[in-house]
Amino acid sequence: MPIITLTSDWGLKDHYVAAVKGTILSNMPEAIVVDISHDIPPFEIEQAAFVLRNAYPNFPKGSIHILGINTEESDKFGHTVIEHEGHFFIGTDNGIFSLLFELKPDKIVELTINQDSDYFTFSSRDRFVKAAVHLARGKKIEELGQLTNQLVEKSLLRPVIEEDVIKGHVMYIDVYENIITNITEDIFKAARKNRKFSILFRSYEIRKISRSYTDVAPGEIVALFDSNGNLEVAMNQGNASGLLGLDRKDMIRIEFS
């Protein structure tokens, strides 16, 4: 049973999500449609990429992921299908794909199949579903368009790694107001070399990385690697982002000594 996931900024109030699901089921009644999130802030492709990047590896290989954000095609931004590590991604190459993958994805195709409607504002319903159903029926990605090596590049803020310091950034604030950074456990371990460390942001300093929120008392600050391996700053049962005044793109440093 083919899995098709949806990530978008459509919200849940309007008819958009249901229109896409109905179109999928009309073309492929056996499809399993799963919402990644529809509450991406409008037009925020970095947030959409973060959410999908942390969700899709949990799905089985062969899953097809539709990206319904900033989908209008233009001279600059084409409709694109990507195959990467056994997953498929369909969306508009507005930079989101460069934010989604660490490395160049395995295959990139400029979508050339026609859409069925005369309207150009709802590509997810009118074109991406068609491509998804083709893939779900076993068509090769090459049959959907032209192979290419080009992707629009948007630069994800990457941590800067120096001899005695990692300079990272806040990537995402989650529903609990936990602060998720772009410093991964792998980066930290490679740079640390058994030295002592201080995690520094604003006027705060943390000298320990915990395993769980409850390693500290309720209301206290804790640093840990989250369930995807990213360094996270949180408060046990509190709202770290609001209370610490730390927001997306703010800097966070780890100094070694």
Add this chain to the structure above:
Amino acid sequence: MPIITLTSDWGLKDHYVAAVKGTILSNMPEAIVVDISHDIPPFEIEQAAFVLRNAYPNFPKGSIHILGINTEESDKFGHTVIEHEGHFFIGTDNGIFSLLFELKPDKIVELTINQDSDYFTFSSRDRFVKAAVHLARGKKIEELGQLTNQLVEKSLLRPVIEEDVIKGHVMYIDVYENIITNITEDIFKAARKNRKFSILFRSYEIRKISRSYTDVAPGEIVALFDSNGNLEVAMNQGNASGLLGLDRKDMIRIEFS
């Protein structure tokens, strides 16, 4: 596999949506249940009708749509099942059906099957699901109650079409604050007769209908026919409704010259 959709003002915080889904699955484990929206503003049947009208045609024929808004039965408002163009609709005849269809629907039945619970505040769980499962198992609509020709009439604001002007209204503001009107592409084309036109609302004037949001620069106003054929006024990556001060039921005119 039968498809049952849900449209309601129950929100997603409480147990109501899950209670209905559990009841469906208890009676028909193979049903595919799809949410249209549960974020209809409380008691707003016009909004519910708008959302479902724009979503349901995307579903396959044979789909069954439960309308879970203002469902309490009364002397004035009975429980009703409708068959129209191959789709089924189950809800309370509080005027919502007259807002849902342009023309009188194919078949209207006053629901007479009993409900299973002693409570009368959750008809969707206790009566509509039962009717839906009957239909999904292939029962004819006539077996669920009494055929009738009557529907409670609520008047949808319809555009007024004169020789040189179409007077329409704002029907819906979506999550992007796009402004969706009741002037359709068909109405526009029939009235235009190759003349020039001006779209007028408040102190604004638009003389062009675009194909996509990105036909104008970010922050600029654009008029286009949306993916369901309704005239829409939007701002490329902006919030048209808030910024233009245009809200539901406000007037919008198209003058021909």
Add this chain to the structure above:
Amino acid sequence: MPIITLTSDWGLKDHYVAAVKGTILSNMPEAIVVDISHDIPPFEIEQAAFVLRNAYPNFPKGSIHILGINTEESDKFGHTVIEHEGHFFIGTDNGIFSLLFELKPDKIVELTINQDSDYFTFSSRDRFVKAAVHLARGKKIEELGQLTNQLVEKSLLRPVIEEDVIKGHVMYIDVYENIITNITEDIFKAARKNRKFSILFRSYEIRKISRSYTDVAPGEIVALFDSNGNLEVAMNQGNASGLLGLDRKDMIRIEFS
């Protein structure tokens, strides 16, 4: 087809819900995953228990319910699987189970199966799904760990029943701002003994229990037993909680005379 439900405080904005669904589908593609609610206020296990308690009996026996709230394991709070009246529940024994069931559940097991990841902040994805899939494949609950009789006890506010009065509390405010109390129809009937009654809260008094909201005019106060048998105070098409100033844990009395 096994049904796995999810109840959590993860919200719908982030990747958490999708990560769990993807993990389920990776391990059991034929599973039917149903959201109970993900909009439980953060860390509010009483609210989570209320919502699940009102939803799960509608699901077929054999359903497996994952409780994704305050899931971190600790010396005080272990991971637990429960079988009760044919349903299965997987979560952390932080008191939520004592709030979920009136009586001691049929079987309680301390979960001992290993989790697959090195992270301890996302037990729902990394351990509860594994337990759920075992149960869905037909394993006995005893194979997942050690049988026990102990549960962490959190005291649910229970109504106090005296000769001439029932003293109850507000348990939950729903999306319509209806006020749901812990006084059930059974308790009321047993205590009433055909006497007259007054429902009293703040400076209000209601002397009648209605069958439906529309038994009173729009904007008027109505008392009724809700679709799960709990006494509810509502306003026909109005927001009772806000307008009457009645909130969770406030007292409500029924006096008999």
